[in-house]
């Protein structure tokens with residue numbers, strides 16, 4: 001058999017040699033016939049031979065220079081190229097083509113696959129071969145870290161002096177690592193893991209000590225700190241998540257009574273983009289502010305924890321408010337309670353187009369905590385609609401009119417529909433699309449209108465289709481709908497950019513409007529200025545809009561001085577056309 005194998009010229013010479021050695025050793029080795037037989041069969045099996053051949057081929061080809069990847073981060077480079085070419089797509093056809101090409105999912109898939117191969121990032125990973133260890137003997141590791149200025153605290157069980165916190169293990173009573181802060185010294189070392197038992201710090205045994213005792217040892221140490229640790233079982237390396245979220249609330253760790261370690265907290269304000277690096281803990285996520293150069297992550301309340309808090313706070317406020325104000329909205333601490341639509345004194349003469357839905361603008365159920373976001377790159381020839389939201393009379397029409405006047409061939413506003421009859425000189429499709437009341441009611445019913453209302457017995461409204469057709473025709477669609485339309489508009493299909501036009505404080509509002517002889521939009525004939533009551537209504541309405549919808553705003557412009565507000569608007573619109581911006585993650589997938 002052996003001879004037959006060896007005679008076969010194709011047979012792998014290394015396998016043949018092994019087989020010959022096996023035969024030679026047969027007499028002298030104390031192994032059983034069965035064991036020899038098994039090895040002999042294995043060395044002669046076609047499967048093993050085929051495997052060895054494949055292996056040799058890969059090794060030989062791998063030596064070939066042409067199989068070496070020139071880079072292993074092509075996807076990263078593609079994203080950088082996208083950022084560079086995005087603003088140039090309007091001026092160069094080549095840039096436009098590169099931009100479109102690099103955004104194609106197939107190209108991106110290919111680049112990702114290339115990088116995975118280049119980085120030899122093959123899955124599944126084989127587990128490391130376990131070393132044979134004496135079961136009674138504990139493995140000890142010695143880790144040295146340089147003490148840094150990372151947060152230092154004696155709070156409860158935590159002491160993130162080297163980017164880690166410790167606690168007393170409830171079962172064993174020993175001091176263990178409770179948490180590793182992403183990007184902190186411990187994390188960067190890769191040597192300390194959650195669950196590791198701390199035996200000694202700088203040669204001092206921590207047996208029987210509390211976390212606070214250990215903290216004191218650490219505080220009094222200078223320079224390098226040496227830990228003697230018993231590794232935790234089944235520790236896993238920290239894998240950084242790629243999740244980015246937009247915060248919908250302000251957070252200050254110093255005033256949070258529940259955070260396990262105040263100094264490890266990450267403060268942020270509403271609207272900040274946060275990179276969530278770990279969601280391992282159900283209550284405390286680890287995050288970095290996007291673009292923050294500080295490598296160490298901080299603790300923030302998880303979505304679940306924040307939702308619970310908000311529900312609890314709302315319940316407290318509702319309880320306190322009691323029966324006294326049945327129509328008040330529950331508010332978060334720090335927010336002023338905006339007037340309820342049913343309690344607010346309604347402007348008397350305002351031409352209300354949106355009366356039909358005026359009662360249901362409150363979405364009390366929604367608990368805005370974090371929204372997952374991703375970057376949306378500008379798409380040449382496919383512009384995001386720009387939506388101006390604000391209280392009636394604040395100046396949205398004025399700003400929209402001025403913007404369209406800068407380039408009427410680029411900026412367009414959808415033509416509304418109405419059920420009223422055509423007046424002399426009006427043309428269907430110019431001022432309005434004129435349709436029957438029945439047809440309009442039917443389409444409203446089937447959700448085709450992003451906003452609608454009734455005025456003097458006639459229906460008026462804007463259809464989602466009109467917005468889509470302007471976008472598809474390559475225009476920048478500018479809308480200034482009633483704020484209730486926001487929910488209908490903010491869809492992955494339309495991807496609107498929402499700008500909130502905010503009124504300035506009362507005095508400035510009154511002064512600027514009176515100085516410009518502004519016409520009151522509450523007056524049917526537009527023949528007089530605003531009254532003080534109307535200014536106040538505008539400010540109340542602004543408060544309510546902010547309370548209900550501010551988490552949906554991409555940008556806020558205070559309309560005090562009109563030309564400054566307009567300049568701000570032009571800048572914002574240019575940014576939407578040229579820069580990658582954060583949007584809900586579902587819009588990008």
Ligand SMILES: Nc1ncnc2c1ncn2[C@@H]1O[C@H](COP(=O)(O)OP(=O)(O)OP(=O)(O)O)[C@@H](O)[C@H]1O
Nearest residue numbers: 392393394395396397398512516518519521560562
């Ligand atoms: N910053 C400003 N300074 C002075 N006047 C202003 C300013 N902004 C707007 N106005 C004037 O205020 C009046 C109302 O503005 P506009 O019609 O644009 O309000 P609107 O938000 O569209 O209101 P509505 O939603 O009720 O139609 C107009 O006469 C406008 O020229």
